[in-house]
Amino acid sequence: MPISEKNALGRVLLIAKAAYSELLKGELPLNELALLDSLSAALSHCNSAEKPLAKLMGTLKREIKSKNKQFYPLVKRYFSAAYPVLDYDFEKAAKHVPAMIYGNDRICAELVSGEGAKARSMCDAMKSYPSFLFGEFEALSDGQFYALVFGYYPKLYGEPFMEEMRGLFGLENNS
Numbered sequence: 217m218p219i220s221e222k223n224a225l226g227r228v229l230l231i232a233k234a235a236y237s238e239l240l241k242g243e244l245p246l247n248e249l250a251l252l253d254s255l256s257a258a259l260s261h262c263n264s265a266e267k268p269l270a271k272l273m274g275t276l277k278r279e280i281k282s283k284n285k286q287f288y289p290l291v292k293r294y295f296s297a298a299y300p301v302l303d304y305d306f307e308k309a310a311k312h313v314p315a316m317i318y319g320n321d322r323i324c325a326e327l328v329s330g331e332g333a334k335a336r337s338m339c340d341a342m343k344s345y346p347s348f349l350f351g352e353f354e355a356l357s358d359g360q361f362y363a364l365v366f367g368y369y370p371k372l373y374g375e376p377f378m379e380e381m382r383g384l385f386g387l388e389n390n391s
Contacts, residue, residue: 219297221263224270225309226301227294228258229346231276232316234291236343239323240336244286248327248335251287252320254279262313302350309349315381316345322377338377341365358385 219227232255238244239251258276261269277295281288293299319342326335344365347353353361362378362385369377382388 219270219273221268221270222304222306223301224268224273225259225262225306225313226304226350227273227299228255228269228276229309229349230294230301231255231280231291232259233343233346235287236339236345238287238290240339240343242336246287247283249324250283251280252324254283256317256320259313259317262310304350312345312349312384315378315384316342318381319345319378334373337369337372341369341377359387361385362387 235251235255238246239248254276257279258269258272261267261272263269273295280291319338323335323338323342326332326338344353344361348361348365356364362382366378369375370379
């Protein structure tokens with residue numbers, strides 16, 4: 217039974233949340249760059265008419281199994297057709313996909329440059345993003361969520377992290 221695009225995006229968001237949490241903990245020997253790249257590649261197909269995300273779940277599963285064997289058991293259930301995904305606002309989540317990809321790219325850049333502490337700090341912020349998209353922060357406005365979750369990074373490191381994505385949260389860009 218094929219899954220819907222909404223269901224596929226929900227599953228990828230759950231996998232991303234698990235990935236950020238594991239990258240933050242640093243306990244598993246992960247190929248961080250391959251994991252984040254696989255997630256970004258999958259996310260880039262959200263709502264694609266040509267190659268929808270729902271049709272690429274098998275590819276994501278193979279990528280994770282082959283390049284991150286220790287991580288796969290943590291997310292295996294999300295690839296099962298029987299796994300029920302939370303109900304969420306698909307349109308809002310799809311609108312935020314570019315920011316998720318951007319965040320992954322920024323984390324990868326920090327990892328490549330040897331800035332593990334910065335990358336972990338970014339993962340700490342990004343692990344809350346899927347929960348936000350699932351509506352778990354409904355008491356906060358979008359702007360309040362941004363300030364709470366992404367606003368601390370510039371204070372710690374004196375450089376922006378998700379500044380370019382402020383518009384998605386109803387805030388003006390400071391460009």
